[in-house]
Amino acid sequence: MLRLSVLIATLILVGAGPAWAQTPPSGEAGRDLPASTLEDVVVSGQTLEERAATFVDEVAQPVQRRGLARWAGSACFGVVNFDGAAARYIADELVARADELGLPVGELDCNPNVFIIGTIDAPGVAREWVARSPDLFRPGFSGAAARPSVLESFVSSDAAVRWWHVSVPTSFDVFTGRAQPAVRLPDRPPPQIQIYSKSQQVSRVRDDLLRVMVLVDVERLGSVTIDQLCDYLLMVGYAQVDPEGDTAGYETILNLFDGPPVTGLTHWDRSYLAALYQADPDRRVSGGDQGGRLADVLRRADEPVVE
Numbered sequence: 001m002l003r004l005s006v007l008i009a010t011l012i013l014v015g016a017g018p019a020w021a022q023t024p025p026s027g028e029a030g031r032d033l034p035a036s037t038l039e040d041v042v043v044s045g046q047t048l049e050e051r052a053a054t055f056v057d058e059v060a061q062p063v064q065r066r067g068l069a070r071w072a073g074s075a076c077f078g079v080v081n082f083d084g085a086a087a088r089y090i091a092d093e094l095v096a097r098a099d100e101l102g103l104p105v106g107e108l109d110c111n112p113n114v115f116i117i118g119t120i121d122a123p124g125v126a127r128e129w130v131a132r133s134p135d136l137f138r139p140g141f142s143g144a145a146a147r148p149s150v151l152e153s154f155v156s157s158d159a160a161v162r163w164w165h166v167s168v169p170t171s172f173d174v175f176t177g178r179a180q181p182a183v184r185l186p187d188r189p190p191p192q193i194q195i196y197s198k199s200q201q202v203s204r205v206r207d208d209l210l211r212v213m214v215l216v217d218v219e220r221l222g223s224v225t226i227d228q229l230c231d232y233l234l235m236v237g238y239a240q241v242d243p244e245g246d247t248a249g250y251e252t253i254l255n256l257f258d259g260p261p262v263t264g265l266t267h268w269d270r271s272y273l274a275a276l277y278q279a280d281p282d283r284r285v286s287g288g289d290q291g292g293r294l295a296d297v298l299r300r301a302d303e304p305v306v307e
Contacts, residue, residue: 048298053291055250055268060287061150061165061242062207066143067284069167069207069240070276074104077237078112081119082218086226090116093230094237101270103238103277114212114237122162122217126155129213136166136213143169143207159243160220160257161229163236166210206284212237224256231265232256238273271297 046054062068077094079087091108098105119125130137130151137154138145145151145166154164214233221229231253235241241254248259251266275293279285 049292049295051250052295052298053288055247055252055272056287056291056294058245058247058250059239059241059252059254059272060290061146061240061245062287063143063146063167063240066167066169067207067286068276068290069165069209070279070281070285071104071238072170072206072208072281074106074110075114075209075212075237076106076110076112077114077116079116079118081117086118089226090230090233093227094234097230097234097265098238101273103273113210114214116214116216116233116237118216118218120217120219122215122220123156123158126157126162126215130155136211137164139166141168143167144210153243157243158220160217160222160224161214161232161236162217162243163212163214163241165212165240167207167240168210170206170208171204204282206282209240222257228253228256228262228264231269234265235269235273239276267298 060068075098077091079091082090095105095108117125137151138148145164151164154162214236216229216233224232235253245254247254250268251260251262252268253262253265254269255262271294272290275290275297276285278297279289279293
């Protein structure tokens with residue numbers, strides 16, 4: 001079980017919600033804005049497939065030598081250490097937005113596996129949390145989490161939002177429908193995997209998300225609204241996102257804190273999640289496959305949703 005007591009010891013963030021509210025300019029103020037000069041237009045020579053592949057390369061951060069992990073069951077959001085009203089709003093909105101996109105999501109009373117923790121000192125909380133519970137971040141089985149250097153970046157980052165994904169390689173028996181870990185978990189016997197053929201064995205191994213830990217440093221949110229934050233949390237809660245990916249050339253919610261302005265989940269974001277979760281649930285998802293599916297989803301509809 002996750003040990004969250006160290007996080008609860010930080011200050012409860014009363015009144016953080018209103019700090020995220022923004023008032024759009026009135027009609028009079030809008031007419032007073034100075035004229036701006038249109039910069040040179042740059043036309044990319046990349047095909048849609050090439051742009052999609054590049055986007056996946058920048059966004060995706062699977063465990064080394066593993067596929068992209070997804071929720072096989074439902075994601076369940078636990079929002080901790082925010083003002084009560086803000087916590088309820090974030091949890092409600094994440095469930096509603098995930099449901100709207102057709103993503104697997106649990107009811108509000110489910111057991112959390114996506115932990116969203118508010119703090120005013122994210123580096124300090126991250127450092128103490130990792131020191132006290134290292135196995136939560138890097139469990140004692142292969143294919144579970146990113147490299148130690150990435151964990152150090154998680155601790156030392158000055159980002160407003162930081163996250164950590166833990167996944168498990170899973171074997172799926174196409175004949176019985178049974179799924180089980182494909183690696184030996186601590187304190188459990190080794191898995192018994194029935195092999196029918198080499199090709200079937202490869203196709204029946206996937207990577208399932210096990211838990212996601214997210215720290216939100218509210219003092220670094222600036223003018224970000226709570227609705228924008230919810231969209232950002234949804235993206236990192238459902239996909240293994242590289243916090244250092246260069247997405248400046250794309251319209252994506254991942255540019256919320258550093259990049260071209262964005263108001264919420266974009267066409268690229270929705271398409272990325274659709275491509276990830278529309279894939280065959282019983283197969284490992286590679287970055288190359290994800291790029292091809294992303295291009296297909298982008299081509300099919302202007303505003304795709306997960307079916």
